[in-house]
Amino acid sequence: AQSVTQPDIHITVSEGASLELRCNYSYGATPYLFWYVQSPGQGLQLLLKYFSGDTLVQGIKGFEAEFKRSQSSFNLRKPSVHWSDAAEYFCAVVGQAGTALIFGKGTTLSVSS
């Protein structure tokens, strides 16, 4: 069965600095990968997804993620963080068709001024 690991529970980044959130997955074939964000008091929102093709995918709010098969990773990046990016970020994976989306435990991002 597929699984996903987010090694960092909490990260603090200065406003304007770059950001990278780590995600590692476990699945025998090429999975479908997602990043979701949950802002305080709000529901989960899809940032971006990878199914196939170009391994660098662009999402909303200036985020991007790169799929690296050799490292079983799908790290989320943003070149310049804004205070409004403070939230909890979840990486998720789906394996074979018809199975459910499995989430990591999340990384909480704090932005300092």
Next chain:
Amino acid sequence: GAGVSQSPSNKVTEKGKDVELRCDPISGHTALYWYRQSLGQGLEFLIYFQGNSAPDKSGLPSDRFSAERTGGSVSTLTIQRTQQEDSAVYLCASSLSPATNEKLFFGSGTQLSVL
């Protein structure tokens, strides 16, 4: 509806009581998912429906948990003989088709507190 609707938004119950949590998915969405979110545990998958059937119920933590979906629409998650460890936010999500191809739309959740 405009979005995924969950009710109640908050539920406080006594240990040992049964509770029912309701989810109204977006109209036309065939796939429906239940997750549980606890502090430090992320989103824990419970059960997934495609139409009225549940191809994957592997995440239900015990036989006290059950869920059904009728008419390919509304779903109810039932927890019998609630325990304090059941306290969490229960999230429902729906999508047009299974998650491989479509993004999930999440409800605001039901905050369950078991005293």
